[in-house]
Structures are given as structure tokens and as C-alpha cells.
Amino acid sequence: MTDGEMADLIVVGLGAAGASAAIDAARAGLDVLVLERASGGGGSTAASGGYLYLGGGTSVQTANGYADSVEDMIAFLTCEMPDPPHDKIRAYCEASVAHFEWLKAQGVPFNTKYFGGKHFEVPSDETLSWTGGEKAHPHVTVARPAPRGHMVAAQGAAGHVLIERLIAAAEGAGVRFAYDANVTDLVTDDGTVTGVRYRSEGAERVATARHGVLLATGGFAMDPAMLAEHLPVMARDDVYVVGGAYADGVGIRLGRSVGGATKHMHAQLITSPLYPPEGYLKGVLVNRDGDRFVAEDSYHARTSQAIVDQPGHVAYLIVDTAMYEPPSFGQQQLIDVWEDFASMERDLGLPEGRLQATVARYNADAAEGRDGAMHKHADWCQPLVVPPFAAVDCSLGKAVFSGFSLGGLATDVDGRVLREDGSAIDRLYAAGATASNLAQGSSSYASGVCLGESTYFARRVAAAVARDAALAAAA
Ligand SMILES: Cc1cc2nc3c(=O)[nH]c(=O)nc-3n(C[C@H](O)[C@H](O)[C@H](O)COP(=O)(O)OP(=O)(O)OC[C@H]3O[C@@H](n4cnc5c(N)ncnc54)[C@H](O)[C@@H]3O)c2cc1C
Missing domain, CATH: 3.50.50.60 (FAD/NAD(P)-binding domain)
Incomplete structure (x- = not known):
């Protein structure tokens, strides 16, 4: 030492x-x-x-x-x-x-x-x-x-x-x-934090703090065990965790080691942005029951979390030809196009009539420049009337999610x-x-x-x- x-x-x-x-x-x-x-x-x-x-x-x-x-x-x-x-x-x-x-x-x-x-x-x-x-x-x-x-x-x-x-x-x-200095422990004296232990140049060292130690080691996205415990969706093989290589939660563990509490450990930033293209915001996002569940113009991570929260994590974005553009960043893939919503809902395995009812209600509202169901802003309210109609797969496991x-x-x-x-x-x-x-x-x-x-x-x-x-x- x-x-x-x-x-x-x-x-x-x-x-x-x-x-x-x-x-x-x-x-x-x-x-x-x-x-x-x-x-x-x-x-x-x-x-x-x-x-x-x-x-x-x-x-x-x-x-x-x-x-x-x-x-x-x-x-x-x-x-x-x-x-x-x-x-x-x-x-x-x-x-x-x-x-x-x-x-x-x-x-x-x-x-x-x-x-x-x-x-x-x-x-x-x-x-x-x-x-x-x-x-x-x-x-x-x-x-x-x-x-x-x-x-x-x-x-x-x-x-x-x-x-x-x-x-x-x-x-x-x-x-x-001091770089290449890997802090591993806190040093305490009668409940007061007085310094840290760290490894540097092959030796274990101690640094003493007269007035305070600040833990600022980042989050825990890179620690598989903490992900599995707190953020199971993020621990999936098909979700990309992003961040610094040493965002392994060590600061949180150090704080806990001396009695620190944690908050919101189940909170995640997860996203699979639907936009751009902006035109997609005019479509409707439905779950596997054919129901809408979020305003499509929401912040991208709010929409993404709502998708994760749906039964089976399944979501489809439905747009008409007037709105369709190839997805900009390849995060979601086009499933297919159909001439009518009855065949679309049958092929997607949605309950009979549900998607048709969802689109009928949306179209009636959008024709009046409003969205009574999800309160999407009027700027993005446009009826789906120009066939063929496309379904884009936004499901977790199919689209690219990261967080x-x-x-x-x-x-x-x-x-x-x-x-x-x-x-x-x-x-x-x-x-x-x-x-x-x-x-x-x-x-x-x-x-x-x-x-x-x-x-x-x-x-x-x-x-x-x-x-x-x-x-x-x-x-
Ligand atoms: C791809 C991506 C894009 C993002 N974009 C945005 C954005 O635009 N706006 C926004 O608000 N947020 C964004 N975020 C989140 C934001 O980047 C982080 O929340 C923020 O950078 C955290 O800063 P920090 O100082 O806490 O941690 P970090 O920037 O991760 O720094 C922690 C440091 O601690 C070091 N460290 C770790 N362990 C030890 C140890 N044992 N001993 C000594 N040092 C150690 C690490 O090497 C690192 O240098 C993004 C995150 C990612 C991954």
C-alpha cells in the first residue's frame, strides 16, 4: 500500500x-x-x-x-x-x-x-x-x-x-x-469519509480528502449484473447499451458500501426513435390489440418506453402512402403494404376489426384537425386514406433499441x-x-x-x- x-x-x-x-x-x-x-x-x-x-x-x-x-x-x-x-x-x-x-x-x-x-x-x-x-x-x-x-x-x-x-x-x-487511477474503495473514519483507495501503476494507494470525496464515475449501463437486477430490458441481447467503457456502477456500489441509499434504479433512457422522417408522426402507432397507446408526436424515448410497456413489447406504426418515407436511420423495418386495413390486421395477427376501428376513429378526428384519443398535436393529424397502407415494425426485438x-x-x-x-x-x-x-x-x-x-x-x-x-x- x-x-x-x-x-x-x-x-x-x-x-x-x-x-x-x-x-x-x-x-x-x-x-x-x-x-x-x-x-x-x-x-x-x-x-x-x-x-x-x-x-x-x-x-x-x-x-x-x-x-x-x-x-x-x-x-x-x-x-x-x-x-x-x-x-x-x-x-x-x-x-x-x-x-x-x-x-x-x-x-x-x-x-x-x-x-x-x-x-x-x-x-x-x-x-x-x-x-x-x-x-x-x-x-x-x-x-x-x-x-x-x-x-x-x-x-x-x-x-x-x-x-x-x-x-x-x-x-x-x-x-x-491522476490518470489510470482505478478507485476501488472508500476510506472512512468513524462514519466520516476521509479518502479513497485506488490502484495505479500496479500498486494499491490511498488518497486522503480533507473536506470531501465526490463520486462521479458515471452510470451502470456497462455492468451486466446491475442491468439484470435493475434494468432487465436493457440486459437483453438485442438492446444496445451505450456509454463509456467504465460506466460499470462502481460509484453507486461505493456509496452503498458506506450506507448510501439509491433512487430510481429502474429508470432507463431507452429509445428507438420514430422520427425523422417527421411524416411518420402523422401515422398511428398500435399495439398487438390494434389499439393506440401514446401520442405519436411524443418525445422519442417516451414513445419507446410506451412500446416496451405494451403486451409482448409489440408495436406497429401504420402510415399511408402520403406519409410513407423509408426510415431514415434503419431503426425500424417496413413489414409490408396492404390495400386495406382488414387485410393488414389479418396478416399482422391483430384481433378482427380492432385496427379498422382504431383507424376509422383516428381518421374521423384527424379530418377535423384533432386527436380525441391520444391528443396528438393538430400539426400531425392527417387521415390515413391514400393506399397502399404500410406497417413498420417498432416492436422491441425487431426495431433497434438503445439506452x-x-x-x-x-x-x-x-x-x-x-x-x-x-x-x-x-x-x-x-x-x-x-x-x-x-x-x-x-x-x-x-x-x-x-x-x-x-x-x-x-x-x-x-x-x-x-x-x-x-x-x-x-x-
Ligand atoms: C451515446 C450517448 C449519448 C448521450 N447524449 C446525451 C445528450 O446529448 N445530452 C444529455 O444530457 N445526456 C446525454 N447522454 C447521457 C450523458 O452522456 C451522461 O448522463 C453523462 O455524460 C454522465 O456524465 P458523468 O460525468 O456522470 O459520467 P461520465 O461522463 O461517464 O464520466 C465518468 C468517468 O468516471 C471514470 N471512472 C469510472 N470508474 C472509475 C473508477 N473506479 N475510478 C476512477 N474513475 C472512474 C470513467 O472512466 C469516466 O471518465 C448520452 C449518453 C450516451 C451514452
Whole structure:
């Protein structure tokens, strides 16, 4: 065992969360040591799309004429969230404008361009876009819609640019880094977390933290045992788990090892986006009973989770020739085309008459520009009347589904890890995908919430540790 390293704050993991905490803690005058298992930072953040969900009147929203409000953002995020942490939601939304400015000040590039289409990932470099179901039911009934997706300005997936800039800012702030440092245990003294054990260069080492340890090792998508226990759908061979190679849940296990509770471990981001093409939103999505079950213009992961929840995980998208385009990303395959819905439902094995009844009701409503059954926005209400009619297979096991974990350690608004009884473990913090904050499931998610909460709540950890350090110094 090699002892020696000491710091005010030890950050375990150098993704968006670890880097953000390190920057602010070092700027607050703390000596910060980051321990990163890989040979460089990045984690899932580097693989991500680089969207952050921000609003309440950011400079980019304002430049594009959107007068968003904190209250609308709160209402949007709270809608459909299974267990809304109201203090965290309010803190996040109230700080959103300033947090965006903070990201810019770290050198993260954004522009003022706007993408107005319905796409699961903006195909060009526009910063502002609609990344959730802001205009869809039920969110549209509780919050004035506004685009809140803020993508780092880069062509294609932009997460690597985000993390490169954050690491550069951390370096500039004087943070110390140890790479190839695999943290394996927490060190405690009478219930207080005082450091970590890690393996580096073939030796087991100990690093001591004067004021706190932050667990920011990412989620658990890459750990088969945790997937099987908490996210069985994600554990299927035909579902692609995505993320950093070391997103194996170690931070969650470390937190648990000293009494930390977990939350929302069954929450997943699972998706098989139906759009683009946008025209597909005009069709109807039916289950194996021939019934609709979700508004087709919902956020893509909300629709995907609804498919997973259907009997047998079976879902078919039905469109007419006026709406049909080949699927853009090959996630779903065309089954066949039919001249009428009676033969379609027979060949798909749906109960006799059900699909015909579903389409008849939809067509009658859509002809009046409404959707009485699922409340799809009028923009996407169009009767299916131009034969032949196509069925696209959206079923789990047939279409391509991918995802990652959302649950993690229970934390307070400042990232302190909590026990089951709600008490905080002294000097232990968690942020990013290691913690449970605002991302609680596909039905309430919007792209950008994970990176938004990872960066913002990690910064609150830095502020809390700095406050504690100042109090200790004054005592
Ligand atoms: C393909 C993809 C696209 C996504 N797109 C978006 C998006 O556009 N917007 C959004 O909001 N969210 C997105 N997400 C989710 C988002 O990327 C993650 O939630 C976020 O990056 C988590 O950041 P983090 O800092 O918690 O973890 P990570 O970025 O995973 O960083 C954790 C770090 O900890 C290190 N580590 C692990 N174990 C140890 C150990 N034992 N010791 C030391 N270090 C360790 C890892 O090597 C890694 O560098 C996406 C995810 C994926 C996979």
C-alpha cells in the first residue's frame, strides 16, 4: 500500500460532472485531485450528443424570440416525473440562465442558430432546438412550450467538445489529475469519509480528502449484473447499451458500501426513435390489440418506453402512402403494404376489426384537425386514406433499441449522499450519472437533462465543499 496523496476535494471520475465540480472547487481556492480510471477524461460524456437542457430565458432563447420562463420550465420538468424532487427542479431551473453563461465562460462553444424541426439529434450545428415533448401532450397542457435543447456547437455528436473544454478549464484552474487511477474503495473514519483507495501503476494507494470525496464515475449501463437486477430490458441481447467503457456502477456500489441509499434504479433512457422522417408522426402507432397507446408526436424515448410497456413489447406504426418515407436511420423495418386495413390486421395477427376501428376513429378526428384519443398535436393529424397502407415494425426485438441507466445514489440538492433515513453521510458527495437527480425515466425525460444536471449539481457540490472548508478554517 502506498500512501501519500492528499487534497481538499477528491473527485472520482473525469466526465462532465467531475470536471465541472473540479473547476468550481479549484476556483474557490480548494486543492482538488481528480482520479480517473482511464488514460484520459471523457467517459459517457465524450460519447454523448452534447445537448444540455437549459431555459428560463437563456441568451440563445432570447436571441431567437422565445420568452421562456423559470415557471414554465419547472412545470415542464415536473410533468410526468414519477417522484419530482421539487427543491432540485427549482434550483436547476432558477440557475439555468447563469449556468449556460458559466458553460460559455469555460470555453464551451455555442452559437445562436435555431433548428425548428422534429429530430432526435440535430443533423447540423444549431445550438437551440426542441429536444423534449414540449409541444406534445401532456406537457403542452401544463407548460408554455419553448425550445430548451442547447447543443454544444459542433457538427454531429458534440459531447467530446464539451468535455475537452471542461477539462481544459479545470487544468487552467489548477486542478491536479491522476490518470489510470482505478478507485476501488472508500476510506472512512468513524462514519466520516476521509479518502479513497485506488490502484495505479500496479500498486494499491490511498488518497486522503480533507473536506470531501465526490463520486462521479458515471452510470451502470456497462455492468451486466446491475442491468439484470435493475434494468432487465436493457440486459437483453438485442438492446444496445451505450456509454463509456467504465460506466460499470462502481460509484453507486461505493456509496452503498458506506450506507448510501439509491433512487430510481429502474429508470432507463431507452429509445428507438420514430422520427425523422417527421411524416411518420402523422401515422398511428398500435399495439398487438390494434389499439393506440401514446401520442405519436411524443418525445422519442417516451414513445419507446410506451412500446416496451405494451403486451409482448409489440408495436406497429401504420402510415399511408402520403406519409410513407423509408426510415431514415434503419431503426425500424417496413413489414409490408396492404390495400386495406382488414387485410393488414389479418396478416399482422391483430384481433378482427380492432385496427379498422382504431383507424376509422383516428381518421374521423384527424379530418377535423384533432386527436380525441391520444391528443396528438393538430400539426400531425392527417387521415390515413391514400393506399397502399404500410406497417413498420417498432416492436422491441425487431426495431433497434438503445439506452443507458438513469438511477443512482440518493443525494440532497448539494450532492450529499443520503442514507435511507435521509441523513447525509459526512463528506461524501455524488453527481452526474452516479446520482439520482432529475432524470427519472424515459416518459419524463428530454434530451439534455443528463448533461444539464451532471454539470449543474456537480457545481453545487463544489460550492458546498468550499463552504464546509471555510467553516472548518474559521472554527
Ligand atoms: C451515446 C450517448 C449519448 C448521450 N447524449 C446525451 C445528450 O446529448 N445530452 C444529455 O444530457 N445526456 C446525454 N447522454 C447521457 C450523458 O452522456 C451522461 O448522463 C453523462 O455524460 C454522465 O456524465 P458523468 O460525468 O456522470 O459520467 P461520465 O461522463 O461517464 O464520466 C465518468 C468517468 O468516471 C471514470 N471512472 C469510472 N470508474 C472509475 C473508477 N473506479 N475510478 C476512477 N474513475 C472512474 C470513467 O472512466 C469516466 O471518465 C448520452 C449518453 C450516451 C451514452
